[in-house]
Amino acid sequence: xxxxxxxxxxxxxxxxxxxxxxxxxxxxxxxxxxxxxxxxxxxxxxxxxxxxxxxxxxxxxxxxxxxxxxxxxxxxxxxxxxxxxxxxxxxxxxxxxxxxxxxxxxxxxxxxxxxxxxxxxxxxxxxxxxxxxxxxxxxxxxxxxxxxxxxxxx
Amino acid sequence: xxxxxxxxxxxxxxxxxxxxxxxxxxxxxxxxxxxxxxxxxxxxxxxxxxxxxxxxxxxxxxxxxxxxxxxxxxxxxxxxxxxxxxxxxxxxxxxxxxxxxxxxxxxxxxxxxxxxxxxxxxxxxxxxxxxxx
Numbered sequence: 647x648x649x650x651x652x653x654x655x656x657x658x659x660x661x662x663x664x665x666x667x668x669x670x671x672x673x674x675x676x677x678x679x680x681x682x683x684x685x686x687x688x689x690x691x692x693x694x695x696x697x698x699x700x701x702x703x704x705x706x707x708x709x710x711x712x713x714x715x716x717x718x719x720x721x722x723x724x725x726x727x728x729x730x731x732x733x734x735x736x737x738x739x740x741x742x743x744x745x746x747x748x749x750x751x752x753x754x755x756x757x758x759x760x761x762x763x764x765x766x767x768x769x770x771x772x773x774x775x776x777x778x779x780x781x782x783x784x785x786x787x788x789x790x791x792x793x794x795x796x797x798x799x800x
Numbered sequence: 801x802x803x804x805x806x807x808x809x810x811x812x813x814x815x816x817x818x819x820x821x822x823x824x825x826x827x828x829x830x831x832x833x834x835x836x837x838x839x840x841x842x843x844x845x846x847x848x849x850x851x852x853x854x855x856x857x858x859x860x861x862x863x864x865x866x867x868x869x870x871x872x873x874x875x876x877x878x879x880x881x882x883x884x885x886x887x888x889x890x891x892x893x894x895x896x897x898x899x900x901x902x903x904x905x906x907x908x909x910x911x912x913x914x915x916x917x918x919x920x921x922x923x924x925x926x927x928x929x930x931x932x933x
């Protein structure tokens with residue numbers, strides 16, 4: 647199963663292969679909307695093929711009620727994640743994990759240079775943050791998301 | 801009714817909360833967290849039961865079972881700042897008579913400690929156990 651994304655200039659969109667960890671399902675190929683190209687480039691460059699493919703799986707397969715009555719991915723949460731990723735650089739060699747919460751939020755997890763957890767949960771109204779090394783746990787509104795990198799780096 | 805501190809419980813870990821490298825802390829964050837009692841249903845029998853119930857959509861696959869002792873769970877809550885009195889309450893369901901819940905609200909910080917204490921089981925019995933971190 648290929649994990650390579652291919653940008654089609656005629657279509658102006660990305661060809662998305664299935665990057666799922668599933669080995670039971672047939673390969674799925676989808677095309678992004680042409681207007682999504684910038685978003686796709688950010689997701690792919692910051693999250694790598696695994697994280698990028700997982701987000702597409704959450705978008706396209708986890709509908710209302712997935713699991714046991716859970717909520718689908720919030721478009722506002724995804725937009726907030728992309729906005730954050732566009733201006734943030736992870737430490738060299740670090741690829742964060744991305745998860746879908748039962749509330750339809752996106753959860754981003756990685757470790758700092760000493761292995762302590764850094765976690766963000768992007769929802770439709772706010773972003774929750776957790777910095778293990780400083781015992782820091784809180785939330786900021788999406789309108790203040792520009793402050794988030796400063797909180798993580800402080 | 802609270803179950804004994806001697807019992808062990810498991811929580812299903814599906815592909816939305818496991819990416820092959822890390823377990824999502826949100827696995828235990830929040831209230832009324834569903835778990836299942838190994839005292840009533842053996843570990844090996846949980847796989848098929850959980851698969852029938854949680855693998856929706858089919859892309860959502862059951863990847864691991866996370867096991868923890870109820871007494872250890874309570875100690876993690878008691879030693880957290882601020883302390884949380886964690887219990888596991890019987891709540892049998894038609895699809896799972898061993899179903900139980902952790903009713904208390906679990907913060908992200910405490911959820912991280914619980915996830916780190918899990919013993920992760922793979923399917924197929926012969927696979928080695930691994931720790932979450």
